[in-house]
Amino acid sequence: MAEQDVMEKLVSLAKRRGFIFQSSEIYGGTGSVWDYGPLGIELKRNVKEAWWSAMVHQRDDVKGMDAAILMHPRVWEASGHVAGFTDPLVECKVCKKRFREDALATSECGRKPLLTPGAHEDCDLSQARLFNLMFKTFMGPVEADSAVVYLRPETAQGSYVNFLNVQTAARQKIPFGIAQIGKAFRNEITPGNFIFRTREFEQAEMQFFVEPGTDEEWFERWLEERHRWHLSLGVRAENLRFHQHGPDELAHYAKKAIDIQYQFPFGWKELEGVHNRTDFDLRRHEEYSGKRLEYVDSGGGKRFLPYVVETAVGVDRTVLMLLCDAYREDVVEGEARVVLALAPRMAPIKAAVFPLMKKGGLPEIAREIVDGLRKASIPAFYDEAGSIGRRYRRQDEAGTPWCVTVDGQTTEDGTVTIRDRDSLEQLRVDRSRVREWVLDGLDRGG
Amino acid sequence: MAEQDVMEKLVSLAKRRGFIFQSSEIYGGTGSVWDYGPLGIELKRNVKEAWWSAMVHQRDDVKGMDAAILMHPRVWEASGHVAGFTDPLVECKVCKKRFREDALATSECGRKPLLTPGAHEDCDLSQARLFNLMFKTFMGPVEADSAVVYLRPETAQGSYVNFLNVQTAARQKIPFGIAQIGKAFRNEITPGNFIFRTREFEQAEMQFFVEPGTDEEWFERWLEERHRWHLSLGVRAENLRFHQHGPDELAHYAKKAIDIQYQFPFGWKELEGVHNRTDFDLRRHEEYSGKRLEYVDSGGGKRFLPYVVETAVGVDRTVLMLLCDAYREDVVEGEARVVLALAPRMAPIKAAVFPLMKKGGLPEIAREIVDGLRKASIPAFYDEAGSIGRRYRRQDEAGTPWCVTVDGQTTEDGTVTIRDRDSLEQLRVDRSRVREWVLDGLDRGG
Numbered sequence: 001m002a003e004q005d006v007m008e009k010l011v012s013l014a015k016r017r018g019f020i021f022q023s024s025e026i027y028g029g030t031g032s033v034w035d036y037g038p039l040g041i042e043l044k045r046n047v048k049e050a051w052w053s054a055m056v057h058q059r060d061d062v063k064g065m066d067a068a069i070l071m072h073p074r075v076w077e078a079s080g081h082v083a084g085f086t087d088p089l090v091e092c093k094v095c096k097k098r099f100r101e102d103a104l105a106t107s108e109c110g111r112k113p114l115l116t117p118g119a120h121e122d123c124d125l126s127q128a129r130l131f132n133l134m135f136k137t138f139m140g141p142v143e144a145d146s147a148v149v150y151l152r153p154e155t156a157q158g159s160y161v162n163f164l165n166v167q168t169a170a171r172q173k174i175p176f177g178i179a180q181i182g183k184a185f186r187n188e189i190t191p192g193n194f195i196f197r198t199r200e201f202e203q204a205e206m207q208f209f210v211e212p213g214t215d216e217e218w219f220e221r222w223l224e225e226r227h228r229w230h231l232s233l234g235v236r237a238e239n240l241r242f243h244q245h246g247p248d249e250l251a252h253y254a255k256k257a258i259d260i261q262y263q264f265p266f267g268w269k270e271l272e273g274v275h276n277r278t279d280f281d282l283r284r285h286e287e288y289s290g291k292r293l294e295y296v297d298s299g300g301g302k303r304f305l306p307y308v309v310e311t312a313v314g315v316d317r318t319v320l321m322l323l324c325d326a327y328r329e330d331v332v333e334g335e336a337r338v339v340l341a342l343a344p345r346m347a348p349i350k351a352a353v354f355p356l357m358k359k360g361g362l363p364e365i366a367r368e369i370v371d372g373l374r375k376a377s378i379p380a381f382y383d384e385a386g387s388i389g390r391r392y393r394r395q396d397e398a399g400t401p402w403c404v405t406v407d408g409q410t411t412e413d414g415t416v417t418i419r420d421r422d423s424l425e426q427l428r429v430d431r432s433r434v435r436e437w438v439l440d441g442l443d444r445g446g
Numbered sequence: 447m448a449e450q451d452v453m454e455k456l457v458s459l460a461k462r463r464g465f466i467f468q469s470s471e472i473y474g475g476t477g478s479v480w481d482y483g484p485l486g487i488e489l490k491r492n493v494k495e496a497w498w499s500a501m502v503h504q505r506d507d508v509k510g511m512d513a514a515i516l517m518h519p520r521v522w523e524a525s526g527h528v529a530g531f532t533d534p535l536v537e538c539k540v541c542k543k544r545f546r547e548d549a550l551a552t553s554e555c556g557r558k559p560l561l562t563p564g565a566h567e568d569c570d571l572s573q574a575r576l577f578n579l580m581f582k583t584f585m586g587p588v589e590a591d592s593a594v595v596y597l598r599p600e601t602a603q604g605s606y607v608n609f610l611n612v613q614t615a616a617r618q619k620i621p622f623g624i625a626q627i628g629k630a631f632r633n634e635i636t637p638g639n640f641i642f643r644t645r646e647f648e649q650a651e652m653q654f655f656v657e658p659g660t661d662e663e664w665f666e667r668w669l670e671e672r673h674r675w676h677l678s679l680g681v682r683a684e685n686l687r688f689h690q691h692g693p694d695e696l697a698h699y700a701k702k703a704i705d706i707q708y709q710f711p712f713g714w715k716e717l718e719g720v721h722n723r724t725d726f727d728l729r730r731h732e733e734y735s736g737k738r739l740e741y742v743d744s745g746g747g748k749r750f751l752p753y754v755v756e757t758a759v760g761v762d763r764t765v766l767m768l769l770c771d772a773y774r775e776d777v778v779e780g781e782a783r784v785v786l787a788l789a790p791r792m793a794p795i796k797a798a799v800f801p802l803m804k805k806g807g808l809p810e811i812a813r814e815i816v817d818g819l820r821k822a823s824i825p826a827f828y829d830e831a832g833s834i835g836r837r838y839r840r841q842d843e844a845g846t847p848w849c850v851t852v853d854g855q856t857t858e859d860g861t862v863t864i865r866d867r868d869s870l871e872q873l874r875v876d877r878s879r880v881r882e883w884v885l886d887g888l889d890r891g892g
Contacts, residue, residue: 065484072474165467379503
């Protein structure tokens with residue numbers, strides 16, 4: 001399928017089935033802001049839960065926290081964002097559109113078609129000026145400079161300024177990490193590609209504090225760990241690769257940076273970054289706050305400012321990756337089918353339950369099965385509308401791995417059919433075993 | 447305990463154990479903004495999970511969604527927030543402090559002590575002017591009026607503008623609801639009481655769309671349902687009450703409003719609001735967007751603009767309620783003890799596992815038990831530092847319901863002790879049964 005095709009089909013499926021809607025659509029939309037619908041929020045919740053489980057609950061050496069979006073403005077002076085978190089902005093004096101200077105070759109000018117090589121050669125472009133990407137607002141009842149606060153452009157700084165609070169309260173020894181999931185905001189000049197680059201987005205970031213000298217080893221370990229995590233979501237290995245930043249790409253705080261890229265329909269793009277941030281951030285916060293942030297080892301009494309290995313993944317990008325990787329078109333019994341082959345653990349609905357007919361006690365039995373699944377915390381969906389074939393198709397598009405049908409035979413021998421989304425196999429099991437069957441399937445399917 | 451005492455002790459415990467830290471503390475803090483530490487974020491996650499499970503996963507008739515914080519500015523014109531979401535602000539011309547006019551009696555002036563009756567009588571106060579409580583910022587690369595956007599002051603509007611999208615995609619019939627959990631922002635003139643009133647906070651709101659005429663019945667049903675939910679978190683019934691808004695208190699959109707209040711150490715305060723918003727919001731969005739938002743019944747073809755019954759609870763307030771309700775001081779074996787008697791389902795750590803000594807194979811066995819609990823998705827904590835008594839005290843303060851100790855006898859007969867936080871009873875069970883014992887306890891304890 002051509003790139004445009006796939007993205008158009010995905011955006012359309014996302015709206016039709018309730019994964020993702022354009023924000024404020026009835027008002028013509030808000031630029032590159034998206035809302036998650038009923039299925040989308042469940043998919044996103046599953047991504048966040050998988051990250052939190054792997055990064056926090058299954059480990060001794062990483063603790064979670066949740067810093068506020070609005071922080072003290074000095075935080076962003078110390079981090080370098082006030083001075084340096086900028087993009088070079090140029091304006092076409094004719095069409096008045098604004099562009100990132102470093103992305104001119106692939107930008108759309110009002111007078112030229114998208115992706116035309118040299119589209120801006122004959123445009124009258126302004127000189128580039130630096131444009132800060134932080135959203136700013138005013139806190140307290142006075143709109144004056146003293147009350148300017150920023151919407152955080154990353155969660156990481158919240159972990160740095162709380163480093164000693166967390167280390168002390170959670171009685172951690174180096175090496176240990178602080179994990180956060182939360183919203184961040186960047187006033188991108190040219191956002192785009194659906195939920196890939198948006199002005200409001202969600203990050204899952206982990207800062208791992210280590211003794212200087214052990215940072216390179218930890219960098220490798222975390223890079224491998226994070227690559228394994230993406231594979232555990234059921235993504236095809238050939239669609240993931242590493243990209244090491246060259247000296248010209250490295251951020252000011254980074255000694256080394258490797259991206260984990262995914263092959264989206266619009267190209268290989270950054271999904272996650274693993275960064276060796278050295279002691280840059282903690283040192284700057286010491287300098288700007290006047291507070292010591294050294295770690296003192298309770299055993300030997302060694303004192304040092306830790307180095308930080310950061311893993312930073314976009315939650316929305318991970319959702320988009322899962323949608324892209326799972327999207328399939330095939331033909332079933334002579335009929336075209338769209339299916340999201342999501343890993344069962346990621347699927348918004350684990351099991352849909354259908355009564356074959358709306359009578360004969362079948363709806364009641366189907367309801368009982370749904371209730372039993374829900375009691376075991378398994379998201380389940382009841383549907384009695386339309387033919388069984390149409391009900392299957394809707395669940396295929398929702399990515400539901402198993403459909404359970406209650407039919408005439410159920411009232412005779414107590415068995416139901418379970419239909420597998422991918423193999424299309426149907427087998428009969430006793431209705432009392434549906435819950436166990438789904439739980440086993442979740443264990444097997446990851 | 448006196449009111450001041452309890453709050454001071456709670457704030458201190460919250461910092462010491464890593465529930466809640468002041469935001470940007472190393473920079474002197476950010477006004478009334480707080481960060482959740484390792485235990486606090488787990489408690490908050492449990493609150494949100496309990497809400498989402500009860501409101502979305504366990505029901506057929508409520509669907510989740512997640513709208514963006516940054517919405518189209520017309521949304522807030524339609525909702526009435528641009529024109530009317532204001533507080534009357536007065537300034538003391540002498541000390542330059544600003545106050546809400548309606549809260550002068552309990553405000554602190556720079557020249558007068560807190561809570562002094564008539565503290566402002568001889569102050570030179572300015573005339574009151576209306577101050578809008580929405581934070582505003584600028585989207586896109588131009589800081590001009592056209593690009594003004596607001597940080598949402600409530601999640602509800604995201605559900606209204608997506609009403610038809612959700613109804614269609616999720617194939618819902620009236621009555622049905624849309625549930626959201628997310629951050630909201632209000633530039634309060636006088637925030638306070640720890641995490642009770644903050645400028646950045648998290649809401650869990652559900653909008654239930656019903657046929658006009660059935661709204662009063664649904665209002666009562668939801669009020670009862672929500673009251674039951676708070677009780678299910680383990681809160682003492684005598685600390686909850688209802689407060690019906692009088693005609694002078696009712697918001698412009700509301701036909702009826704009843705608060706569920708909790709008896710905080712600083713008084714009875716709103717925890718949750720249940721509101722009959724009529725068709726006010728949908729009607730206004732029709733008017734401002736020019737789009738029809740009528741519901742068309744697929745069966746009878748009846749058309750109408752639904753009424754909305756809203757349930758809106760503060761997540762941070764619920765966390766504060768749980769901390770206040772669970773806080774106890776008692777004496778155990780002649781020693782003072784602070785304990786958070788949280789319901790097991792709400793506790794950040796379900797089981798802590800201690801080797802009695804750091805040798806004899808005890809740490810290895812304790813680690814195996816922790817791993818077994820984690821594999822079953824039970825948050826568990828390993829601790830080998832200090833006397834068993836001190837380790838118990840730390841877990842009491844963290845609200846951990848069960849402590850498991852591996853001792854010499856474990857290596858002989860395979861049993862461990864499980865100590866109950868509240869009854870202080872200790873019983874020996876086989877180490878292979880710890881996981882089952884904790885899961886049973888979670889089922890029993892709710």
